[in-house]
Amino acid sequence: MPTGPDEFDLIRRHFDWAMRRPGVVLGVGDDAALIEPPPGTQTVISTDMLIAGRHFPADTPPDAIAHKALAVNLSDLAAMGATPLAFTLALGLPAVDTDWLSSFSTSLREVAGRWGCDLVGGDTVRAPCLTISITAIGTLPVGEAIRRGGARVGDCLGVTGTIGDAALGLRLALGDGEVPPGLTQADRSHLLRRLERPQPRLAVGQALRDRAHAGLDVSDGLLQDLGHLLGASGLAAELDLDALPLSAAARRWLVERPGDIDRVINGGDDYELLLALPASLALDPAWGLTVIGHVESGPPGHIRERGGRTLPGERGYDHFRERQT
Amino acid sequence: MPTGPDEFDLIRRHFDWAMRRPGVVLGVGDDAALIEPPPGTQTVISTDMLIAGRHFPADTPPDAIAHKALAVNLSDLAAMGATPLAFTLALGLPAVDTDWLSSFSTSLREVAGRWGCDLVGGDTVRAPCLTISITAIGTLPVGEAIRRGGARVGDCLGVTGTIGDAALGLRLALGDGEVPPGLTQADRSHLLRRLERPQPRLAVGQALRDRAHAGLDVSDGLLQDLGHLLGASGLAAELDLDALPLSAAARRWLVERPGDIDRVINGGDDYELLLALPASLALDPAWGLTVIGHVESGPPGHIRERGGRTLPGERGYDHFRERQT
Numbered sequence: 033m034p035t036g037p038d039e040f041d042l043i044r045r046h047f048d049w050a051m052r053r054p055g056v057v058l059g060v061g062d063d064a065a066l067i068e069p070p071p072g073t074q075t076v077i078s079t080d081m082l083i084a085g086r087h088f089p090a091d092t093p094p095d096a097i098a099h100k101a102l103a104v105n106l107s108d109l110a111a112m113g114a115t116p117l118a119f120t121l122a123l124g125l126p127a128v129d130t131d132w133l134s135s136f137s138t139s140l141r142e143v144a145g146r147w148g149c150d151l152v153g154g155d156t157v158r159a160p161c162l163t164i165s166i167t168a169i170g171t172l173p174v175g176e177a178i179r180r181g182g183a184r185v186g187d188c189l190g191v192t193g194t195i196g197d198a199a200l201g202l203r204l205a206l207g208d209g210e211v212p213p214g215l216t217q218a219d220r221s222h223l224l225r226r227l228e229r230p231q232p233r234l235a236v237g238q239a240l241r242d243r244a245h246a247g248l249d250v251s252d253g254l255l256q257d258l259g260h261l262l263g264a265s266g267l268a269a270e271l272d273l274d275a276l277p278l279s280a281a282a283r284r285w286l287v288e289r290p291g292d293i294d295r296v297i298n299g300g301d302d303y304e305l306l307l308a309l310p311a312s313l314a315l316d317p318a319w320g321l322t323v324i325g326h327v328e329s330g331p332p333g334h335i336r337e338r339g340g341r342t343l344p345g346e347r348g349y350d351h352f353r354e355r356q357t
Numbered sequence: 358m359p360t361g362p363d364e365f366d367l368i369r370r371h372f373d374w375a376m377r378r379p380g381v382v383l384g385v386g387d388d389a390a391l392i393e394p395p396p397g398t399q400t401v402i403s404t405d406m407l408i409a410g411r412h413f414p415a416d417t418p419p420d421a422i423a424h425k426a427l428a429v430n431l432s433d434l435a436a437m438g439a440t441p442l443a444f445t446l447a448l449g450l451p452a453v454d455t456d457w458l459s460s461f462s463t464s465l466r467e468v469a470g471r472w473g474c475d476l477v478g479g480d481t482v483r484a485p486c487l488t489i490s491i492t493a494i495g496t497l498p499v500g501e502a503i504r505r506g507g508a509r510v511g512d513c514l515g516v517t518g519t520i521g522d523a524a525l526g527l528r529l530a531l532g533d534g535e536v537p538p539g540l541t542q543a544d545r546s547h548l549l550r551r552l553e554r555p556q557p558r559l560a561v562g563q564a565l566r567d568r569a570h571a572g573l574d575v576s577d578g579l580l581q582d583l584g585h586l587l588g589a590s591g592l593a594a595e596l597d598l599d600a601l602p603l604s605a606a607a608r609r610w611l612v613e614r615p616g617d618i619d620r621v622i623n624g625g626d627d628y629e630l631l632l633a634l635p636a637s638l639a640l641d642p643a644w645g646l647t648v649i650g651h652v653e654s655g656p657p658g659h660i661r662e663r664g665g666r667t668l669p670g671e672r673g674y675d676h677f678r679e680r681q682t
Contacts, residue, residue, distance in 0.1 A: 057399055061589075062505050063436040063573050064403035064495075074382055075400060078389035079492060080480045081447035087482070111388040122406035122447075122490040155405045155490075157412070165447040165480075165490035167404060170389075180387050248388050264386075 043128065043156045046137040047121065055117050055171075056150045065152035067118055073171040078108035084162035088228075089205050094132050095139035096228040097164070102143050104251065105168035106232035107303040111249035113178045113241025114170030116149035116234065121166055124159025147232065176242035180264035183246040183308035183327045189269060190314040190321030192233045192304045194226075194279040195254050199299020200292070201227030212288035219281035226279070230303035236319050237305060247307040253298040257306055259333045265308070268330025272338040273297070277322035368453065368481045371462035372446065380442050380496070381475045390477035392443055398496040403433035409487035413553075414530050419457050420464035421553040422489070427468050429576065430493035431557035432628040436574040438503045438566025439495030441474035441559065446491055449484025472557065501567035505589035508571040508633035508652045514594060515639040515646030517558045517629045519551075519604045520579050524624020525617070526552030537613035544606035551604070555628035561644050562630060572632040578623040582631055584658045590633070593655025597663040598622070602647035 048060045058066035069075050082101050084090045092100075102119065109116055121140070144151060149168065201223035204211060237247070246265055250257045254276075262269055273293065278286070286293060307314070307321065314323050325338070373385045383391035394400050407426050409415045417425075431441055446465070469476060474493065526548035529536060558574075565572070571590055575582045579601075587594055598618065603611070611618060632639070632646065639648050650663070 058502070058504070063433040064401045064439070064493075066399045066401055066437070066502055068399045068499065069394075071396065074391045074393045076389045076391055077443070077445060077478060077492075077494065079445040079447050079478055079490075081449055081482050081484075081488070081490060083449060083482055083484050086484075108388040112391070114389070118402070120402060120404040120492055122404050122492075124406055124408060124488065153402060153404055157406050157408055159406075159408050159411075159488065160485045163406070163449065163484065163488055165404075165406060167402075167445055167447075167492040168389075169402065174393065177383070177391055179383070 043133060046133045047151055047154060049141055049151060053117065053148070053150050056152055059150060059152040060154070065118065065120070067152065067169065069117065069171045072174055074174050074177065076109055076112050076114035076170040076172060076177065077167060078105050079165065079167045080105050080108070081163065081165040092228065094136035098136050098139035099143050099229050101164045101166050102140060102147070102168070103230045103232050104303060105166045106147055106149070106234065107230065107249040107251065109168055109170040110232045110234045110237035111178065111247055111305055112172065113176060113237045114172045115238060116147055116168060116170045118150050118152040119144070119166050119168045121151060121154035121164070123154065123156045124163030125156065126159060126161055147234065172241055178237065178241050178244050178247040178307070180246055180248050180261050183261060183265035183267055185267060185327055185329050187245055187308040187327040188311050188314035188323045189258070189271070189325040189327065190307045190309060190319070190323050191250065191277060192236055192321060194277045194282065195250065195302055195304060196282050196296025196299060197223050197226035197279050198230065198301035199295045200282055200285050202299070202301065212285050214288055215281065215284060219284055222279060222281045227301060230301070232303065233305045240307060240309065240313065240319065243313055244307040244309040247305055250302040250304045250306050251300055253300040254302065254306070255297050255335065258335060261306060261308065262327070262335070263333035265327070266332045267327050268332065268334035268336065269325050269327050270336050270338050271325040275322065275324045368458060371458045372476055372479060374466055374476060378442065378473070378475050381477055384475060384477045385479070390443065390445070392477065392494065394442065394496045397499055399499050399502065401434055401437050401439035401495040401497060401502065402492060403430050404490065404492045405430050405433070406488065406490040417553065419461035423461050423464035424468050424554050426489045426491050427465060427472070427493070428555045428557050429628060430491045431472050431474070431559065432555065432574040432576065434493055434495040435557045435559045435562035436503065436572055436630055437497065438501060438562045439497045440563060441472055441493060441495045443475050443477040444469070444491050444493045446476060446479035446489070448479065448481045449488030450481065451484060451486055472559065497566055503562065503566050503569050503572040503632070505571055505573050505586050508586060508590035508592055510592060510652055510654050512570055512633040512652040513636050513639035513648045514583070514596070514650040514652065515632050515634060515644070515648050516575065516602060517561050517646060519602045519607065520575065520627055520629060521607050521621025521624060522548050522551035522604050523555065523626035524620045525607055525610050527624070527626065537610050539609060539613055540606065544609055547604060547606045552626060555626070557628065558630045565632060565634065565638065565644065568638055569632040569634040572630055575627040575629045575631050576625055578625040579627065579631070580622050580660060583660060586631060586633065587652070587660070588658040590652070591657045592652050593657065593659035593661065594650050594652050595661050595663050596650040600647065600649045
């Protein structure tokens, strides 16, 4: 009895890509994948799960979903200073939509290629709503990972890029009517793009591994993630909100709605790196960092605002609360 | 502003285990995990996604879910001949139930310890229904993996354990009233246990790597998975249904309902290994294999039943069809 292709096989064909990087021995199509990282390296592993309607609006185009699902995992690799090698994809689908699958897989392949990793395995099942779990695998030289603990008193706190765009972009995406009227179309596009197309800061992470004292990626909100870094390091910090790197769009937003600074520093989804490192590194223009504060001794995890103002107290986005929009 | 524990942190504490195997450098709690497999090995990676109500009945106890979720991934590692090292867990929860989490995490830790792997990372999100995605990571000596392709004409087809118990156990679990009346209570317990507590055949896989010519784990149904092995090897097979290894419970079931042989060979969820290997290995009692047929030349994937009977034509369980119960 010959066994012909079934719906599963058809789905899998969307994800059976021929490209194989050095280090990837066996990809999609067997019981498991095989990789062989270079000698002298450690393997870095990160997993995230994204649910439609929770981590992205349910009507997000498939190419944007593919981008974001891989980017958020690679952002974790970037935060460790790793070089991506491979990833697996577990995909829960409410129905089989060939057009959707084609667009999703094409985009996933494109961004995977851009960021230097191969899809090596996965699983496809029926689920009540679109569910994507990616496990990203990277490598770095033994002992050079950037961890959360390890910040030192006097370290600068440097961040890549700008903070808060995605949180403001989410308000636009949800269309809840509280958007400042003075925002230009270009501002809107910028904020939405930052929500949908985060860029994992792989080059900065790789350049600063074994040099930054501590770091992580800002995904839950700047304040919450800074708290994580400080807690793991057993130290406190002074934060200068006036120094926050903001995009022109975010600046225009805050001129009209200054209270939304709360969303900027608590909103999450930034996928920028937050690093504790010596001033000589933090101020080197090669890395494009903005210094937003300093590590100091004090109660572990405590954040003191420069100038003594009280920091907006909301926590980063918690998926077990309702969205506060 | 000190950042205190939130609901997320509380969940994570259920999964922050202190145990660290050699090779696991950094586990739960940072942006990503770090492993350092032994020199001379390749790393084996497998991902599965399980959805409540689809891959297990929604009222399955948390300890059984933990067991099965890890077992099905480790079964893939077993099929490659790998030794487990670590795994990540992405968990989608409809609500936070501390008792459930405690039971689930305790059981997961227990089976992970038994099977020799550490939880090294993960993600927890809110989802419409319980969703579990595990990525298992193992190691094996370079070049010794058992793959699906590679079977040779004349190879014996050997399987571990017994086939069909889980498919019959599923009928019991669903309680659809078509259960043979002659089944004993012990039979029922056995079949349900085989459904809920598959045992990854790690020892056999590790012993026969670099010796079996081809292999995989039987998860989609014996006929379908045999078709996969033959397709990848470009060969055909003769299958002897009379030689199928059946438990006493399955035998009693089939005496009363002989037509259910169809479910036995197509039902899936066996998590036994199917190997193509020389007779000297297949018949060695050390491995506990049962020879159920032979590889022969012929149309790739073609399965001919010994004695010329026509094989029941149903395919293995496809999650994109409704369950046929």
